[in-house]
Amino acid sequence: MASAGLPRYAAATVMALGLLAGPATSTAAAQTGPDLDAGTIDGPVSVQAGQRVHFETCVENRGDQDAGAFNIAWYVSGERLGYGRHLGVPAHTKVCAYHGGADGNSFFDWTAPNDPGGYRTIKWVVDADHQVPDTNKGNNSSEYTIGIVPAQ
Numbered sequence: 001m002a003s004a005g006l007p008r009y010a011a012a013t014v015m016a017l018g019l020l021a022g023p024a025t026s027t028a029a030a031q032t033g034p035d036l037d038a039g040t041i042d043g044p045v046s047v048q049a050g051q052r053v054h055f056e057t058c059v060e061n062r063g064d065q066d067a068g069a070f071n072i073a074w075y076v077s078g079e080r081l082g083y084g085r086h087l088g089v090p091a092h093t094k095v096c097a098y099h100g101g102a103d104g105n106s107f108f109d110w111t112a113p114n115d116p117g118g119y120r121t122i123k124w125v126v127d128a129d130h131q132v133p134d135t136n137k138g139n140n141s142s143e144y145t146i147g148i149v150p151a152q
Contacts, residue, residue, distance in 0.1 A: 035063035035135045036070070036089065036126045041144035043122070047112045048151045055108045057142065058096035059126050061089040063135055073128040074108040077120050082108050086126065116150035 036059060043055040055074075061067050067089045074082030086106070089095055095106065108124070125141040127134055134140065 032063050033065045033133050033135045034061050034067035034089075034091065035139070036060070036067055036132060037062050037136075037139040038124055038126045038142040039094075041122055041124055041142050043144060043146065046147040046149050049112055049114045049116050049148050050151050052109060052111045053146070055110070055122060055124075055144070056096075057106045057108075057124050058094055059086065059089055059106060060094040061091055064091050066090045067127075067132045067134070070127040070131045071129045072106075073125045074110075075121075075123040075125070076110060078123075081110065083128070112146075112148045114151075115148050118148045119145055120148065121145050 039058040039060055041055050041057050044053060047053045059072075069088045070086055072082075072084055072086045073080050087095075108122070110122070112120070122144040123141055124143075127137075127140050130137075
């Protein structure tokens with residue numbers, strides 16, 4: 001195959017030497033944006049029926065851009081029992097401190113039902129309403145299973 005204006009043998013030589021190139025491509029890394037990570041839920045592995053229990057979490061922005069404020073949700077076995085607003089999280093920052101709620105709803109209090117021998121799945125979701133242009137939605141929730149034992 002000859003290039004325009006070059007004899008067949010000249011075009012082959014130019015291509016073999018790598019002197020013809022395709023369109024230029026950019027090798028600069030693009031900004032990834034925010035990446036909210038729900039982390040893990042801290043709480044007891046079991047609770048007595050009727051007892052109030054406290055769960056705490058962290059949210060981390062693993063991305064290279066700040067995340068503005070967003071909504072969070074808490075679920076117990078699929079039923080949404082908590083919902084609220086979380087403060088924005090700067091890029092490359094992890095927010096964990098409870099501070100009476102000043103960190104933006106990274107905690108949840110729940111009373112275990114009278115269901116001895118049962119289990120419940122606690123789920124925490126960050127950016128519950130998809131307000132943040134998050135680069136990885138796969139790490140926006142965390143689950144935790146808690147057992148319920150008879151009250152003593």
